[in-house]
Amino acid sequence: MKLTGAQILWESLIQQGVEVVFGYPGGAILPTYDALYDYRDRVHHVLVRHEENAALAADGYARASGKVGVCMATSGPGATNLVTGLANAMMDSSPVVAITGQVASHLVGSDAFQETDVTGVTLPVTKHNYLVMSVNEIAQVVAEAFYIARSGRPGPVLIDICKDAQQKSTEYTPVTSVRLRGYRAIKPMRRQDMPALLRAAAELIDNAKRPIILAGQGIKHGKAHEELCEFVNKTGIPVATTLLGIGVISEDHPLNLRMMGMHGEAYVNQAIANADLLIALGMRFDDRVTGNLSQYAKNARVIHVDIDAAEINKNVPADVGIVGSVKDVLRDLIPLVAKRTHDNWMAQINEWRMDTQMHDVMNQPLPDNLLLAPQVIRAIWEATGGNCTITTDVGQHQMWETQYFQHTRRNQLLTSGGLGTMGFAVPAAIGARFARPNEEIWAIAGDGGFQMSIPELATIRQEGLNIKMAIINNNYLGMVRQWQELMHDRRYSATQMWTPDFQKLAEAYGILGLRATTLDETREIIAKARAHDGPVVCEFVVENETNVFPMVMPGKALNEMVRRQPAALGTGFETVK
Amino acid sequence: MLIDHAAAARQNKQKHTLVALVENKPGVLNRVASLFRRRNYNIDSLAVGTTDDPAVSRMTIVVDASKTSAALVESNLYKLVNVIDVQDLTNVPAVIREMALIKVRTNDAQQRGEIKQIADMYKSDVVDLSKDSIILEVTGDETKIDAMLNVLSEYGIMEVVRTGRIAMGRGATRMAQKHEATEVSVVPFDNAVVGQNGHGRHT
Numbered sequence: 136m137k138l139t140g141a142q143i144l145w146e147s148l149i150q151q152g153v154e155v156v157f158g159y160p161g162g163a164i165l166p167t168y169d170a171l172y173d174y175r176d177r178v179h180h181v182l183v184r185h186e187e188n189a190a191l192a193a194d195g196y197a198r199a200s201g202k203v204g205v206c207m208a209t210s211g212p213g214a215t216n217l218v219t220g221l222a223n224a225m226m227d228s229s230p231v232v233a234i235t236g237q238v239a240s241h242l243v244g245s246d247a248f249q250e251t252d253v254t255g256v257t258l259p260v261t262k263h264n265y266l267v268m269s270v271n272e273i274a275q276v277v278a279e280a281f282y283i284a285r286s287g288r289p290g291p292v293l294i295d296i297c298k299d300a301q302q303k304s305t306e307y308t309p310v311t312s313v314r315l316r317g318y319r320a321i322k323p324m325r326r327q328d329m330p331a332l333l334r335a336a337a338e339l340i341d342n343a344k345r346p347i348i349l350a351g352q353g354i355k356h357g358k359a360h361e362e363l364c365e366f367v368n369k370t371g372i373p374v375a376t377t378l379l380g381i382g383v384i385s386e387d388h389p390l391n392l393r394m395m396g397m398h399g400e401a402y403v404n405q406a407i408a409n410a411d412l413l414i415a416l417g418m419r420f421d422d423r424v425t426g427n428l429s430q431y432a433k434n435a436r437v438i439h440v441d442i443d444a445a446e447i448n449k450n451v452p453a454d455v456g457i458v459g460s461v462k463d464v465l466r467d468l469i470p471l472v473a474k475r476t477h478d479n480w481m482a483q484i485n486e487w488r489m490d491t492q493m494h495d496v497m498n499q500p501l502p503d504n505l506l507l508a509p510q511v512i513r514a515i516w517e518a519t520g521g522n523c524t525i526t527t528d529v530g531q532h533q534m535w536e537t538q539y540f541q542h543t544r545r546n547q548l549l550t551s552g553g554l555g556t557m558g559f560a561v562p563a564a565i566g567a568r569f570a571r572p573n574e575e576i577w578a579i580a581g582d583g584g585f586q587m588s589i590p591e592l593a594t595i596r597q598e599g600l601n602i603k604m605a606i607i608n609n610n611y612l613g614m615v616r617q618w619q620e621l622m623h624d625r626r627y628s629a630t631q632m633w634t635p636d637f638q639k640l641a642e643a644y645g646i647l648g649l650r651a652t653t654l655d656e657t658r659e660i661i662a663k664a665r666a667h668d669g670p671v672v673c674e675f676v677v678e679n680e681t682n683v684f685p686m687v688m689p690g691k692a693l694n695e696m697v698r699r700q701p702a703a704l705g706t707g708f709e710t711v712k
Numbered sequence: 713m714l715i716d717h718a719a720a721a722r723q724n725k726q727k728h729t730l731v732a733l734v735e736n737k738p739g740v741l742n743r744v745a746s747l748f749r750r751r752n753y754n755i756d757s758l759a760v761g762t763t764d765d766p767a768v769s770r771m772t773i774v775v776d777a778s779k780t781s782a783a784l785v786e787s788n789l790y791k792l793v794n795v796i797d798v799q800d801l802t803n804v805p806a807v808i809r810e811m812a813l814i815k816v817r818t819n820d821a822q823q824r825g826e827i828k829q830i831a832d833m834y835k836s837d838v839v840d841l842s843k844d845s846i847i848l849e850v851t852g853d854e855t856k857i858d859a860m861l862n863v864l865s866e867y868g869i870m871e872v873v874r875t876g877r878i879a880m881g882r883g884a885t886r887m888a889q890k891h892e893a894t895e896v897s898v899v900p901f902d903n904a905v906v907g908q909n910g911h912g913r914h915t
């Protein structure tokens with residue numbers, strides 16, 4: 136059967152299970168959009184209002200579904216607008232395939248209208264990319280791109296397709312397999328090494344007195360939730376999670392200490408600093424997790440399991456480094472370790488935990504006229520019973536979300552970790568909406584980040600997407616203001632933010648707008664928003680100079696964190712436990 | 713099986729010779745170069761050339777591993793989709809060579825004779841001769857070339873070009889073309905499997 140390149144592209148996408156594409160048309164991708172007209176019953180195209188949000192929505196879709204997210208843009212400015220979203224997917228290992236139009240192949244390299252070297256530009260922010268100059272390559276390249284994007288350590292793959300390749304016709308045969316000479320999903324370890332490494336790991340685990348598991352997003356990608364739980368229950372070893380690891384084990388599991396790192400609770404970081412064994416599973420020792428590396432967990436041996444060989448020994452040297460899928464490794468490891476408990480160690484951790492709680496001002500009455508961001512987060516948690524998907528933006532509200540929302544559902548929190556991309560919450564929620572049609576979805580953003588996403592209110596309205604948006608409005612780029620307060624002598628340079636009337640703004644888009652300035656109003660509008668069958672923008676006007684604590688200051692060791700100070704109003708708030 | 717970190721560190725404090733087989737496709741050199749730049753790897757030299765397989769090129773890369781862990785360079789190279797195989801030849805028996813062309817200023821017959829003698833000692837050939845200059849071609853490891861340059865510097869070196877190391881393991885070993893046979897089925901795409909961990913309550 137002879138098809139055009141554009142038709143072959145859609146056939147190939149459908150064959151890969153693609154149901155929704157986030158994109159924005161233009162000249163060089165026009166043939167593909169023309170063909171889409173005939174495929175519109177089989178693939179739903181979501182017209183975003185800025186290509187960055189197409190990439191972020193595809194990323195959100197990927198995180199929420201476990202499938203590959205797809206975004207599409209035209210050449211030149213369309214493609215360059217994707218870059219932030221691709222970098223975000225790259226840093227957080229999200230499987231995304233981006234398709235961009237390119238000028239006709241005979242014009243490549245001539246500085247033609249809207250020509251940009253897109254494969255060049257996106258080289259460092261993609262797992263791999265392709266420039267397709269011939270119609271004959273399209274089916275093959277799509278199959279390869281999807282395989283690369285979702286296998287091994289997932290990541291974004293970009294396919295740049297010349298306009299004439301989209302237009303020309305060729306015989307189409309579906310591609311059912313790929314053969315990549317230079318790609319293996321997992322770098323194979325020498326086979327004889329594996330049993331010895333597993334035994335060495337088991338020995339370290341059985342002999343440890345103060346072990347701790349550091350669980351990352353690799354658990355989610357490897358679908359190893361059950362294995363992790365089994366491993367934890369058998370060994371009795373407490374778990375700390377990374378930001379992206381939130382949701383790989385329930386936060387009401389008695390051995391889940393919750394998030395570690397810069398804004399982790401003090402007792403979690405104390406446990407890591409005092410551990411004699413770190414068991415790192417599918418995480419990469421990001422600097423936000425380790426603090427000062429030279430002071431990091433000084434007395435601990437390290438077992439590091441990751442699917443990416445280039446992560447082992449990158450930041451923290453491993454005594455036992457195992458390259459593999461964390462699910463397979465745990466399956467092999469569980470039978471080798473002894474069943475036990477760690478009563479003394481847990482007693483010690485609980486002592487630190489008590490101390491953490493004493494630093495809080497849970498019992499201190501808060502003035503009625505002040506609303507604190509943590510109270511808003513807690514109110515959303517209480518109202519939903521924790522049964523919803525949350526996306527967050529980047530900043531203070533993001534950290535408070537991790538502290539005051541108890542995550543008991545799998546992969547419940549979708550947040551931008553490695554890149555820290557402001558403007559993530561809303562487009563990610565759009566993506567998640569398609570991946571989880573029956574789930575309640577809350578996009579929590581700061582006033583800064585939300586203003587980066589405002590155009591997408593039109594997308595939400597046009598698509599009729601039921602997304603609850605919560606703006607934590609402190610009239611500041613709060614996290615930057617916090618750094619300025621703590622490190623730059625309160626010189627608030629360019630962090631104060633005027634914000635529009637969000638209620639009116641929402642109404643202009645035909646979206647319900649609500650506003651709260653007290654805790655009572657907060658509970659009220661959350662209830663209203665939940666009862667409303669459609670998108671809602673909720674603005675929460677919060678105390679504007681509250682800081683996120685605890686905090687490991689840059690360059691400091693994990694256990695040297697600045698604690699919550701009971702005296703400072705609103706800086707302490709009970710954690711869920 | 714525990715790693716002896718001190719030993720590992722000692723072993724790392726040297727130049728490493730990595731050999732990479734890469735697909736002979738447009739942009740592959742750019743991908744490798746981009747990786748080095750992005751990761752801030754310290755590269756002493758990079759030599760690229762063809763092999764017996766027209767679809768495959770071979771790169772020899774010398775890494776200054778006092779600043780960069782050679783194992784990490786290797787793993788990151790391996791991750792590039794167009795890199796077929798990577799091998800660290802530093803601590804295995806290997807033939808390692810570099811070639812140089814050296815142009816020396818000379819315009820009198822006696823000097824020329826001396827230079828010719830030096831060239832012979834280093835088993836190098838005179839490949840060009842003009843009224844005022846002479847070009848020598850030399851092959852060997854870097855220390856040999858360094859030594860020769862040092863001796864010739866007295867006469868006035870006009871130009872030097874060095875190829876950078878090329879290397880090959882000794883004996884009947886062959887770098888693995890290991891991916892040739894790996895065929896992966898990509899369809900039917902199993903939506904049920906990918907979605908399975910969903911977003912429900914933890915069990």
Ligand SMILES: Cc1ncc(C[n+]2csc(CCOP(=O)(O)OP(=O)(O)O)c2C)c(N)n1
Pocket residue numbers: 528529530531532533554555556557558580581582583584585607609611612613614615
């Ligand atoms: C795209 C982008 N630009 C800049 C930053 C730097 N940055 C990190 S947090 C932050 C402040 C965010 O302010 P807001 O959205 O109001 O959230 P808040 O911290 O007040 O909760 C900024 C500017 C970023 N992370 N991303």
Ligand SMILES: [Mg+2]
Pocket residue numbers: 581582583607608609610611612613
């Ligand atoms: Mg703010």
